[in-house]
């Protein structure tokens with residue numbers, strides 16, 4: 001559709017963009033990223049034919065872009081410029097009608113029925129039909145942006161050029177506009193080339209991205225090829241951290257503000273652990289990065305309150321997640337900030353231990369019973385279903401864990417648990433073999449993410465060496481306590 005070959009050019013003999021090369025296919029959503037002043041708008045002006053080039057070539061549908069007449073070009077390429085905020089006295093409808101100019105012919109250039117139908121259609125598509133009689137200066141920046149998009153679409157172009165299309169748009173309109181444009185690329189094979197500042201939006205919507213620095217191409221490629229910590233840090237000269245999108249496989253980047261590490265050092269220990277009614281509660285003064293299999297807020301997140309709630313052995317309800325959220329609210333906890341587990345074990349039988357090591361420390365809290373012990377290698381003979389948790393293990397770490405340390409910490413704590421059941425010769429009542437856990441165990445690893453960096457937590461890594469024995473001691477003691485109560 002579009003071939004940009006070794007393009008160089010700029011203003012008044014000063015070259016701003018240099019030696020740019022890329023192709024865009026029909027129906028592609030192509031993004032242009034680069035720092036302020038890197039030449040993105042200049043390149044877009046060249047592609048639209050508005051700014052001559054000094055070297056190279058730009059071909060649209062196999063023909064040099066500069067060999068088209070202005071009117072022919074306008075039938076093929078529409079531009080949505082950066083919104084400047086200048087005052088306009090046209091009405092919405094008149095503004096959109098201007099988009100049909102390139103398709104009119106004859107001396108008096110009358111609007112045909114087809115023109116009117118197209119104008120109405122694009123106004124409806126972009127949601128501006130309801131204020132078609134209003135003057136542009138009566139509209140918000142976001143509404144004006146949609147009017148100019150309607151004008152560009154009224155041209156019925158093959159290629160749409162956008163310069164920071166989400167400027168002035170709130171979150172919902174950013175998504176609405178880009179969803180709409182993406183749909184046009186898929187359903188109408190509209191080719192879109194867009195300049196962006198928002199790297200995360202570019203990643204979500206673009207098929208391919210051109211990254212430019214100082215007028216030169218840094219690279220082109222798919223979002224996962226271009227949007228990496230290394231490339232973005234190099235081009236934008238700022239520290240970013242890559243993280244995963246929760247539902248789709250597109251890279252996302254987070255900025256790291258400088259001031260965030262200014263808080264005083266915090267050490268999680270028994271000072272923050274309390275029994276409140278039927279709950280064991282740890283209220284941290286700061287949010288902790290948490291990975292857990294809790295009922296409330298499982299997975300990975302930053303949380304401040306941790307609740308292990310005692311419920312009866314016969315606890316059952318339709319939706320235990322909803323029931324838990326209602327319970328937490330009634331007890332004065334914020335469900336969105338609380339990791340919540342359940343246990344049939346008495347809270348009084350919880351065991352905790354604080355361990356100090358070289359530059360980091362751990363605080364472990366366990367409640368454990370073995371009523372529904374299972375040999376995992378024979379799990380298939382058991383029936384499934386939800387029961388309140390039995391061995392609940394919390395491992396709080398005063399230190400900074402890597403992602404692999406979180407996962408290894410879970411594995412190490414689990415191995416310690418298996419060893420306890422083995423040493424105490426706890427049997428799976430259904431199979432008569434040694435159990436490896438119970439059917440409803442839950443685990444939580446939470447770290448302050450401050451202080452010593454702990455890269456690994458396998459059984460013989462410095463952190464794992466502390467987790468393994470400490471979790472072993474706590475689970476063993478907790479099972480013995482619960483057993484004593486049962487015997488009494």
Ligand SMILES: Nc1ncnc2c1ncn2[C@@H]1O[C@H](COP(=O)(O)OP(=O)(O)OP(=O)(O)O)[C@@H](O)[C@H]1O
Nearest residue numbers: 011012016034035036037038039040041042043195
């Ligand atoms: N009409 C002009 N005449 C002369 N120089 C210009 C003109 N327009 C832009 N420039 C210069 O060209 C360079 C690149 O500008 P351009 O607008 O293409 O950058 P950009 O990457 O789009 O920046 P931004 O992200 O800030 O919008 C800048 O140094 C700018 O000052």
